[in-house]
Amino acid sequence: MDAPGSGSLGARLERFLAAAEPSRGGRVVACDAITGGYSRVSARARVRWRNGAEEAFILRGDPPPGSGVFASDRDAEWELLRALPAATSVSTPVARWYDRSGEYLGSKAIVMDCAEAVSLQDEMARAADPGPLTDLFVDTFAAVHAASSERLPPSMPRPADWPGYLDGVLAGYDRMAGQYPGSAPVLRYVAWWARAHQPPPVPLGLVHGDCQPSNVLVSPSRPPLVIDWEFAHIGDPREDLGYYTQIPLEPNVYWADPKRFLDRYRAASGLTEDQVNPQVADYFLIIGMALLLEQLLAAAAAIGAGRRPGILASYLVNAISHQHDMFLAICDRLS
Amino acid sequence: MITRPTTDALIADCCQELTEEILPALTDDTLRLRLIMTETVLRNAAVRAAHEIAWMREETAGLLAYAAAVAGVAAVAAVADRDGGGEPLRAALAAAEACPADSLHLGDVARRYERAGEAFTQALAAAQRAGAADLVARARELLRDRIATEKQVMASYAVVGR
Numbered sequence: 157m158d159a160p161g162s163g164s165l166g167a168r169l170e171r172f173l174a175a176a177e178p179s180r181g182g183r184v185v186a187c188d189a190i191t192g193g194y195s196r197v198s199a200r201a202r203v204r205w206r207n208g209a210e211e212a213f214i215l216r217g218d219p220p221p222g223s224g225v226f227a228s229d230r231d232a233e234w235e236l237l238r239a240l241p242a243a244t245s246v247s248t249p250v251a252r253w254y255d256r257s258g259e260y261l262g263s264k265a266i267v268m269d270c271a272e273a274v275s276l277q278d279e280m281a282r283a284a285d286p287g288p289l290t291d292l293f294v295d296t297f298a299a300v301h302a303a304s305s306e307r308l309p310p311s312m313p314r315p316a317d318w319p320g321y322l323d324g325v326l327a328g329y330d331r332m333a334g335q336y337p338g339s340a341p342v343l344r345y346v347a348w349w350a351r352a353h354q355p356p357p358v359p360l361g362l363v364h365g366d367c368q369p370s371n372v373l374v375s376p377s378r379p380p381l382v383i384d385w386e387f388a389h390i391g392d393p394r395e396d397l398g399y400y401t402q403i404p405l406e407p408n409v410y411w412a413d414p415k416r417f418l419d420r421y422r423a424a425s426g427l428t429e430d431q432v433n434p435q436v437a438d439y440f441l442i443i444g445m446a447l448l449l450e451q452l453l454a455a456a457a458a459i460g461a462g463r464r465p466g467i468l469a470s471y472l473v474n475a476i477s478h479q480h481d482m483f484l485a486i487c488d489r490l491s
Numbered sequence: 492m493i494t495r496p497t498t499d500a501l502i503a504d505c506c507q508e509l510t511e512e513i514l515p516a517l518t519d520d521t522l523r524l525r526l527i528m529t530e531t532v533l534r535n536a537a538v539r540a541a542h543e544i545a546w547m548r549e550e551t552a553g554l555l556a557y558a559a560a561v562a563g564v565a566a567v568a569a570v571a572d573r574d575g576g577g578e579p580l581r582a583a584l585a586a587a588e589a590c591p592a593d594s595l596h597l598g599d600v601a602r603r604y605e606r607a608g609e610a611f612t613q614a615l616a617a618a619q620r621a622g623a624a625d626l627v628a629r630a631r632e633l634l635r636d637r638i639a640t641e642k643q644v645m646a647s648y649a650v651v652g653r
Contacts, residue, residue: 191520333612337605340612341554345634348619471528474535477641484638487631 172260181206217265225455228386230264235309243307273373290409298424301393303362318357336453349487367396398440502537547604554611561614571617583610
C-alpha cells in the first residue's frame with residue numbers, strides 16, 4: 157500500500173472499488189493516512205456511492221517491501237477476520253474487501269468498515285476511575301481467549317499440546333541467540349531460566365498478540381470492538397496478559413491494580429489462582445514478547461547489514477534494551 | 492583532527508536543530524513522528540559515541556575472564572566435554588582472543604566484544620548444564636552490568652506516536 161501521505165491512495169481505492177463493487181459507483185471523497193501504527197500502513201477513507209449513501213472504511217496494508225519492522229501475513233489476517241464473527245462473541249471489524257495481490261492498492265491490503273468509536277486507552281486516560289474500564293478490557297480479552305478453535309481458519313497453526321508449544325517458544329529464544337550475538341548472552345540466560353520455572357499449563361486458545369486497550373474501540377452504542385489481529389495465533393492465552401504488562405502507555409491498568417485485573421480475569425476465564433497470578437503474568441511477558449522481539453532483532457540486524465527498514469527500526473533498538481531489562485528483572489523476581 | 496566539538500556534542504547540536512527549528516515547521520503528522528524518532532535515535536547515538544568503545548572494552552574483559560574461569564573449572568569442563576559443549580567454549584574463546592585486543596577502531600572493538608559475548612554464552616551454558624550455581628550467579632552479575640550500560644544509552648524509554 158502507498159506510504160502515508162501519498163496523494164494517490166484515494167484514486168487507487170476508487171479503482172479497487174470499481175472492480176470490487178462495479179454496480180455501486182463508489183467515489184472516494186476523502187482518504188487520509190493514520191499515523192501511530194507501528195506495523196501496517198493504514199488510512200481512513202470516506203466513500204460516496206452512486207445512490208448517495210456514504211461509508212467510512214479503514215485500509216490496512218503492507219508497507220513497501222524491505223521496509224518496516226513488524227511483519228505479518230495479510231492472507232492469514234484476512235482469513236481470520238472473516239472467521240472471527242463465528243468463532244468469538246467479541247465484536248470484530250467487518251472485513252469488506254481484500255486486494256489479495258496488491259494490484260490496486262500497491263500491496264496486499266484489507267478494506268474494513270470504520271467504526272464510529274474511540275480508543276479504550278484514551279477513555280481510560282480520561283476516566284476519573286478507570287476501574288470499570290479495566291473490567292471491560294479484561295472481560296473483552298477473556299472472551300477473545302474463549303474463541304472456538306474449531307471455527308478459526310483451518311490454516312491457523314495448531315500446536316499439539318501445551319508443553320510442546322512452550323518448548324517451541326523457548327527454542328525460538330535459542331534460535332535468536334544464535335542469530336543475534338549482541339543479545340545472545342541475555343537470551344540464552346532467559347531461555348534457560350524460563351525452562352526451569354514453567355508455570356502450570358492451561359488449555360491453548362486464541363491469543364490476540366497485541367493485547368492493549370488501544371486495540372479496543374468503544375462507543376456508547378455498541379459492544380467493544382477488538383482490532384489489529386495481525387499477530388493472533390493459537391497459543392497460551394496468558395501471553396496476552398504478560399504482553400500487556402509491558403505496554404508503556406499510561407494508564408497501564410494492570411500495574412494500576414494487578415489484583416483487580418487478575419481476579420477479574422480468573423473470574424471471566426475460569427482459570428485458577430495457580431494458573432493466573434502476578435508471577436505467571438510476569439513469566440508470560442517473556443513468552444508473549446517472543447515473536448515481536450525476534451522481529452525487532454531482525455530489523456536491527458538489517459540496519460547493521462546496510463539495509464534500511466526505516467527510522468522505526470533504529471528507534472526501536474531501545475525497545476530491545478528495554479526487553480532485556482524487563483526479562484532479567486523477571487528472572488530475578490521469580491527466582 | 493578537530494577535537495572540539497566532540498562527536499556527541501555535534502550530534503546534540505543536530506538534535507537541537509531538529510527539535511527547535513525544523514519540528515515546529517512541520518505540519519504533516521507522519522513526518523513529525525519520523526522526526527521525533529530520528530531525534531531520539533540521534534540522542535542515543537550521542538551517548539554511545541561518547542562512551543561505547545570504553546564500555547565494550549571493559550565488558551569484553553569481564554566476559555572473557557568469566558569464560559576462561561568456567562573453562563578452568565575441572566568439574567564444569569568435564570560435564571561440558573561429556574555433553575559436547577567443551578569444544579564450542581574453547582573455540583569461542585580462541586575466536587575472541589584472535590581479534591586484535593589493542594585496536595580502538597570501532598569495528599574491531601565491536602567484533603571482539605561480540606565474540607567475547609559468544610564465549611560468555613558458551614561458558615554460561617556449560618555452567619548451567621553442570622549445575623554450577625555460583626558460576627551462573629556470577630554470569631547474572633555480568634548481565635546486570637550489561638543492562639545497566641544499555642539503560643544509560645536508552646536514557647528515558649518512551650513510545651511515541653501511539
